[in-house]
Amino acid sequence: MEQVVSKATDISEKVCEWRPPEQLKQLLDLELRDTGEPHHRLLELCQDVIRYSVKTNHPRFFNQLYAGLDYYSLVARFMTEALNPSVYTYEVSPVFLLVEEAVLKKMIEFIGWKEGDGIFNPGGSVSNMYAMNLARYKYCPDIKEKGLSGLPRLILFTSAECHYSMKKAASFLGIGTENVCFVETDGRGKMMPEELERQIWQARKEGAAPFLVCATSGTTVLGAFDPLDEIADVCERHGLWLHVDASWGGSALMSRKYRRLLHGIHRADSVAWNPHKMLMAGIQCCALLVKDKSDILKKCYSAKASYLFQQDKFYDVSYDTGDKSIQCSRRPDAFKFWMTWKALGTVGLEERVNRALALSRYLVEEIKKREGFKLLMEVAPAIKERMMKKGSLMLGYQPHRGKVNFFRQVVISPQVSREDMDFLLDEIDLLGRDM
Amino acid sequence: MEQVVSKATDISEKVCEWRPPEQLKQLLDLELRDTGEPHHRLLELCQDVIRYSVKTNHPRFFNQLYAGLDYYSLVARFMTEALNPSVYTYEVSPVFLLVEEAVLKKMIEFIGWKEGDGIFNPGGSVSNMYAMNLARYKYCPDIKEKGLSGLPRLILFTSAECHYSMKKAASFLGIGTENVCFVETDGRGKMMPEELERQIWQARKEGAAPFLVCATSGTTVLGAFDPLDEIADVCERHGLWLHVDASWGGSALMSRKYRRLLHGIHRADSVAWNPHKMLMAGIQCCALLVKDKSDILKKCYSAKASYLFQQDKFYDVSYDTGDKSIQCSRRPDAFKFWMTWKALGTVGLEERVNRALALSRYLVEEIKKREGFKLLMEVAPAIKERMMKKGSLMLGYQPHRGKVNFFRQVVISPQVSREDMDFLLDEIDLLGRDM
Numbered sequence: 001m002e003q004v005v006s007k008a009t010d011i012s013e014k015v016c017e018w019r020p021p022e023q024l025k026q027l028l029d030l031e032l033r034d035t036g037e038p039h040h041r042l043l044e045l046c047q048d049v050i051r052y053s054v055k056t057n058h059p060r061f062f063n064q065l066y067a068g069l070d071y072y073s074l075v076a077r078f079m080t081e082a083l084n085p086s087v088y089t090y091e092v093s094p095v096f097l098l099v100e101e102a103v104l105k106k107m108i109e110f111i112g113w114k115e116g117d118g119i120f121n122p123g124g125s126v127s128n129m130y131a132m133n134l135a136r137y138k139y140c141p142d143i144k145e146k147g148l149s150g151l152p153r154l155i156l157f158t159s160a161e162c163h164y165s166m167k168k169a170a171s172f173l174g175i176g177t178e179n180v181c182f183v184e185t186d187g188r189g190k191m192m193p194e195e196l197e198r199q200i201w202q203a204r205k206e207g208a209a210p211f212l213v214c215a216t217s218g219t220t221v222l223g224a225f226d227p228l229d230e231i232a233d234v235c236e237r238h239g240l241w242l243h244v245d246a247s248w249g250g251s252a253l254m255s256r257k258y259r260r261l262l263h264g265i266h267r268a269d270s271v272a273w274n275p276h277k278m279l280m281a282g283i284q285c286c287a288l289l290v291k292d293k294s295d296i297l298k299k300c301y302s303a304k305a306s307y308l309f310q311q312d313k314f315y316d317v318s319y320d321t322g323d324k325s326i327q328c329s330r331r332p333d334a335f336k337f338w339m340t341w342k343a344l345g346t347v348g349l350e351e352r353v354n355r356a357l358a359l360s361r362y363l364v365e366e367i368k369k370r371e372g373f374k375l376l377m378e379v380a381p382a383i384k385e386r387m388m389k390k391g392s393l394m395l396g397y398q399p400h401r402g403k404v405n406f407f408r409q410v411v412i413s414p415q416v417s418r419e420d421m422d423f424l425l426d427e428i429d430l431l432g433r434d435m
Numbered sequence: 436m437e438q439v440v441s442k443a444t445d446i447s448e449k450v451c452e453w454r455p456p457e458q459l460k461q462l463l464d465l466e467l468r469d470t471g472e473p474h475h476r477l478l479e480l481c482q483d484v485i486r487y488s489v490k491t492n493h494p495r496f497f498n499q500l501y502a503g504l505d506y507y508s509l510v511a512r513f514m515t516e517a518l519n520p521s522v523y524t525y526e527v528s529p530v531f532l533l534v535e536e537a538v539l540k541k542m543i544e545f546i547g548w549k550e551g552d553g554i555f556n557p558g559g560s561v562s563n564m565y566a567m568n569l570a571r572y573k574y575c576p577d578i579k580e581k582g583l584s585g586l587p588r589l590i591l592f593t594s595a596e597c598h599y600s601m602k603k604a605a606s607f608l609g610i611g612t613e614n615v616c617f618v619e620t621d622g623r624g625k626m627m628p629e630e631l632e633r634q635i636w637q638a639r640k641e642g643a644a645p646f647l648v649c650a651t652s653g654t655t656v657l658g659a660f661d662p663l664d665e666i667a668d669v670c671e672r673h674g675l676w677l678h679v680d681a682s683w684g685g686s687a688l689m690s691r692k693y694r695r696l697l698h699g700i701h702r703a704d705s706v707a708w709n710p711h712k713m714l715m716a717g718i719q720c721c722a723l724l725v726k727d728k729s730d731i732l733k734k735c736y737s738a739k740a741s742y743l744f745q746q747d748k749f750y751d752v753s754y755d756t757g758d759k760s761i762q763c764s765r766r767p768d769a770f771k772f773w774m775t776w777k778a779l780g781t782v783g784l785e786e787r788v789n790r791a792l793a794l795s796r797y798l799v800e801e802i803k804k805r806e807g808f809k810l811l812m813e814v815a816p817a818i819k820e821r822m823m824k825k826g827s828l829m830l831g832y833q834p835h836r837g838k839v840n841f842f843r844q845v846v847i848s849p850q851v852s853r854e855d856m857d858f859l860l861d862e863i864d865l866l867g868r869d870m
Contacts, residue, residue: 004517016526021754024529030537032773036780042507045777046514049770053530056519063527066519066764072477074516079481081512082439084491084504086718091451091823092498094459095488102465122557122719123762133607147611148583164740168761171738172568174609176582221742276764283521283764284557303606305599307656307833307843314820319456326603327558329501329711329718335484338467342480345471385749388526398742408742 003047005069008055009415011423014391015058017051024052054394059415060423063394065220065248068413070280076339077282086329087120088322089308090315096332097319103334103341107273107287110253112266117297118289119324120333124247125165127272127288128214130326132156132169134270134290135212135241137300144300148174155179155203158214159191159226163245166214179208189224191215197234212241217262218249221400221408225249229264236267244268247286251278254346255353278356278412279349281337297324356411363409363421370425372432379435380405386431393427438482440504443490444850446858449826450493452486459487489829494850495858498829500655500683503848505715511774512717521764522555523757524743525750531767532754538769538776542708542722545688547701552732553724554759555768559682560600562707562723563649565761567591567604569705569725570647570676572735579735583609590614590638593649594626594661598680601649614643624659626650632669647676652697653684656835656843660684664699671702679703682721686713689781690788713791713847714784716772732759791846798844798856805860807867814870815840821866828862 007013019027028048037045055061057069085093087100104118121127136143136154148154154175158166160182170180181203184195200210213235215226228244235242244265250273252258253265265271269291276285290297302323309323322328341349367373380397387393396408409424442448454462463483472480490496492504520528522535539553556562571578571589583589589610593601595617605615616638619630635645648670650661663679670677679700685708687693688700700706704726711720725732737758744755757763776784802808815832822828831843844859 001513001517004514008518016529019529020750021525021529021533025533028530028533030533030773032537032541032776032781034781036778036783042774042778045774046510049514049530049534050518053518053520054527056521056527057517064521066521069517069519075481077516078436078513079439079484081509081516081717082436082492082504083443083485083488084501084717085488086491086499086501090456091829092489092491094451094454094456095463095484098456098460098463098465099484102467106467122561122766123764125761125763126557129607129761136609143609143611144606145611145613147588147605147614148609149586149588149611151584153582153584163763164738164743165761165763167738168736170582171579171736172564172761173607174571174578174583176578176580176584177738178580179582220740282516282519284766301603301606303599303602303612305655307831308599310816310833310840312816312840314816314823315455326560326564326600326607328560328598328600329558331557331719338465339477339480341467343471343477346467346469348471381745381747381749388749394526396742398745405745405747 003050008057009059009069011059013058015060015394016054016388016391018388018391019052027052059413059420060393062410062424063396065277065410066283066412067410068280068415070282070340072340072343073280073282073336076336080332080335085332087332088320088328088330090319093332096335097321099338100334103338104287104289108289111271111289113291115293116289116291117293118287119297119321121286121288122284124163124245124272124274124286125168127247127286128163128165128245129169129172130288131243131270131272132173132212134296134300135243136173137296138241139211152207152209153179155181155208155210156212156214157181157183157196157199157210159183159216159219160185161189161219161222161224162214162216163220163247185224189219189222191226191231193227193230193234196231200234200238210238210240212243214243214245217244217246217265220248221398225261228262228267232264232267241269242267243270245272247272247274248277251275251353254349256350257354258357275337278353279337279340280412281340285333285337301325352414355414359411359416359418359421362418363424366421366425372429373425378404379432380407382435383428383431387427393424395424438485443492444494444504446494448493450495450829451489451823451826453823453826454487462487494848494855495828497845498831500712500845501718501847502845503715503850505717505775507775507778508715508717508771511771515767515770520767522767523755523763523765525754528767531770532756534773535769538773539722539724543724546706546724548726550728551724551726552728553722554732554756556721556723557719559598559680559707559709559721560603562682562721563598563600563678563680564604564607565723566678566705566707567608567647569731569735570678571608572731573676574646587642587644588614590616590643590645591647591649592616592618592631592634592645594618594651594654595620596624596654596657596659597649597651598655598682620659624654624657626661626666628662628665628669631666635669635673645673645675647678649678649680652679652681652700655683656833660696663697663702667699667702676704677702678705680707682707682709683712686710686788689784691785692789693792710772713788714772714775715847716775720768720772736760787849790849794846794851794853794856797853798859801856801860807864808860813839814867815842817870818863818866822862828859830859
C-alpha cells in the first residue's frame with residue numbers, strides 16, 4: 001500500500017516502468033501451477049505487480065479520462081471489497097441500495113429534473129446501451145418480446161465526435177452500425193442542430209424509423225459540449241428520445257461556473273454520467289439517469305426471476321432494484337462516490353472541477369507562449385514511445401479529421417499543479433527536440 | 436477492517452442486523468450536503484454502513500450462489516483498487532492484461548480446448564449476452580452492420596431451468612423474449628436432448644432461424660447439469676452454436692472427482708464461468724471463453740476507436756484487448772482469481788470444491804434423517820422473515836414448478852463446517868416449530 005498509495009504519487013518516481021509484453025512475461029511469474037506458492041513468494045509477486053503496473057494516481061498520468069486517487073473513495077472501496085455485496089435485493093444489500101437511491105436522487109437534482117430514476121452500470125458504454133434500449137422500448141414496447149425481425153429499419157443520430165460506444169451499442173442491440181447516423185460538427189466539435197434536422201428528414205424519406213438522438217457533453221477527443229437546448233428542440237419536433245452522453249462532461253454540473261456548458265440537459269430523457277472520471281470515484285462508477293418515473297427501467301428490463309425477486313417477501317420489494325438491470329450480480333459502485341461526496345460536500349467537488357478547468361486554461365495560455373507547440377509533423381507517436389520508455393509522463397494521442405496525431409491533455413486530479421503543466425510542456429519539448 | 440473481516444466471520448455474531456428500509460434510512464445519515472463532514476463523523480458513518488450491511492462472509496450466509504471470503508483475493512482487490520487500472524490497452528494495464536491472458540489460458544485448458552480466447556465481464560449475465568451475440572455473428576456477420584430488420588426470425592434454445600439472463604439477453608439484443616424456446620427438463624432439472632431436437636425441427640417448420648443452443652452446467656435453483664455430450668450431438672447435426680452457461684457449475688471442472696458433471700464441455704463453442712461463485716474470487720469475476728481462434732471476439736465487437744487503439748503504437752497492439760469488449764473501461768477481474776490460484780494451487784482449489792460438495796451430501800443425508808423436513812406447507816417465506824429479523828442465518832428460497840416455496844441451500848466457503856449444516860437444520864426447525 002505504501003508503494004501504491006504514497007510512492008506512486010511522488011513526482012520523482014516514474015509513472016510507468018515500461019517493459020514490452022514478451023520481456024514483462026519473463027519478469028513476472030504468471031504461470032498457475034498445481035501447488036500453491038509460499039507467502040514470501042506471494043509477497044514478491046505482489047511487489048512485482050505493483051512495480052510494473054502503471055501508476056494511474058501519479059500526478060503526471062494524463063493518458064485517459066480518469067486519473068488521481070481520492071482517499072475517501074479508496075476507503076469506501078476497501079470496505080465494499082471486504083463486505084463483498086451484490087446489489088440486487090434489499091435483503092442482501094440494504095445499505096448499498098439506499099445509498100444508491102440517495103446518490104441518484106442528488107444527481108437527478110443536478111441535472112435539473114423534478115424526479116427520475118437511474119442505475120449504476122459497469123461503464124459509460126453500458127449506460128449508453130441502456131439508453132438506446134430504453135428509447136427503443138419507448139418507441140415500440142413489443143420489441144422486448146417480438147424482437148426486431150419484420151420491423152422497419154430503426155435509426156439513431158449522434159455527433160460525428162461521439163464516443164465509439166454508440167456504434168458498439170447499435171451492433172450489440174441488433175440495430176446495426178449502419179443505422180447510426182453521424183451528424184456533422186462545427187470547428188469546435190459540436191453537433192450542428194440544423195444538420196441533425198436535415199438528417200432526420202432524410203432518414204424518414206428513405207423509409208427508416210428514427211427513434212433516438214444522442215448528444216454528447218464532453219466529447220472524447222476535443223472535449224466539446226453539444227448545444228443541448230437546440231438539439232432538444234429538434235427532438236421535440238420529431239418526437240425522439242434525447243439521450244445525453246455526459247460520461248465525461250457531466251461532472252461540470254457540479255460547478256456553478258461551468259454548468260452552463262450543459263445548458264438544456266434537463267430536457268433530456270436520459271443521461272449517462274461517470275463520477276469515476278472527473279470526480280475520481282475509482283473505476284467503475286457510472287450512472288444512467290432517466291427522467292421517466294413510470295418505472296420504465298423495470299418495465300423494459302425485468303425478467304422476473306422467481307428465485308431472486310419473490311413477490312411474497314416480508315418487506316417492500318420496490319427496493320429490489322436488480323430487475324432494472326441487464327446484470328444479475330452488480331457492484332455497489334454508488335457507495336464510493338457517496339463517501340467522497342460526504343467528505344468533501346458539494347462545495348468541495350465543485351472546487352475540484354473548477355481547479356481542473358482552470359489548470360487546463362493555464363496550459364492553453366502556456367502553449368500559446370511556447371514556440372514549436374503547434375505540431376505540424378507526425379511526431380506524437382515517436383514522442384509517446386520515448387515518454388513511456390522513460391516513464392516520466394503518460395499522455396494520450398490521436399489523429400483527428402485532417403489533423404495528424406496530436407497529444408490530448410486531460411486534467412482531473414487535485415494533486416496536479418501548475419508545475420505539472422510546465423513539466424508537461426518541458427518534457428514534450430525535451431523528448432522531441434532532436435526530431 | 437476488523438469488523439468486516441474478523442468479526443463478520445464469527446458465528447456468535449449475526450449474519451445481518453435487519454432493519455426495514457424506512458427505519459434504516461432514519462438510522463443512516465444518507466443525505467449529501469453542500470459542506471463535507473469531519474473525519475470522526477465519516478468514521479461513524481463507515482461503522483454504521485458495516486453494522487447494517489449483510490455479512491456475506493459469515494459462515495451462515497447461504498443466501499446466494501456466492502459466499503465466504505478468500506484472503507488472497509482480498510489482498511489482490513485492495514491492490515487493484517489502489518492502482519485503479521482500466522484494462523483496455525497494454526500501455527495502461529501491462530501486468531493485468533498479461534495476467535488475464537494467463538488465467539484465460541488455464542481456464543481454456545480445464546475446459547479441454549487446445550486453444551481459444553476469452554474475456555472477463557461484469558457478470559455471468561453479460562457473458563451469456565456475449566455468447567448470444569457471437570453465435571448471431573457466426574450465423575450472419577452482416578447483422579453487425581445491417582441489424583436484424585428484414586431478417587427471418589432468429590430463435591434460440593435453452594433449458595426450462597436456465598438462468599433468467601437468457602431472456603434478458605434476447606430482449607436486449609433485439610431478438611425478443613418470445614424467440615427463446617425453453618426445452619423441457621427431466622425430474623432432476625436436466626434438459627432433454629430429444630425434446631431439444633424436436634423443438635429445433637418445429638422451429639424450422641415454422642420458418643424461424645435457429646442459431647444457438649444454450650446448455651446449463653449448474654442451474655440456479657436445482658443445480659442441475661445438462662447432458663452436454665448429447666446436446667453437442669444435436670448442435671452438430673443442426674449446425675448450431677453451443678454455449679454452456681457454467682457460471683455456477685464451471686468450477687466443478689477443477690475437481691477430478693466431479694468434472695464428469697460437465698462431460699462433453701470441450702465440444703462447446705463458448706462457455707461462461709464465474710470464479711466469483713464457488714471459487715470465491717469476489718464479485719465480480721466472470722469469464723466468457725470462446726473456442727474459435729480466428730479472433731472472432733475482435734471481429735464481432737471491434738469499433739476501432741482511433742483515440743484508444745492507435746495502430747501506430749511502438750508495441751505489439753494485439754495486447755490491446757479493449758476492442759474485444761462491449762465496455763470501454765474494464766476492471767482487472769482476472770487478477771484476484773489469479774492471486775488465489777497462485778496461493779492455493781490447482782490442488783487447493785480442487786480441495787475447496789470437493790469439500791463444498793461433500794458438505795452438501797452430508798446435509799442431504801441429515802435432512803433424510805430429520806422429521807418434518809419434507810415441507811409440504813407454505814412456510815419458507817415466514818421462516819425466512821424470522822431468520823432475517825433474528826439475523827442468525829441467510830438462506831434463499833423459491834418456488835419450483837408444482838412445488839411450494841422451498842429453501843435452497845448453497846455451500847461454497849471453506850469456512851463452513853458440519854456444525855453449520857447442523858445449525859441450519861436446527862435453526863429452520865426452531866424457527867418453524869410453532870407453525
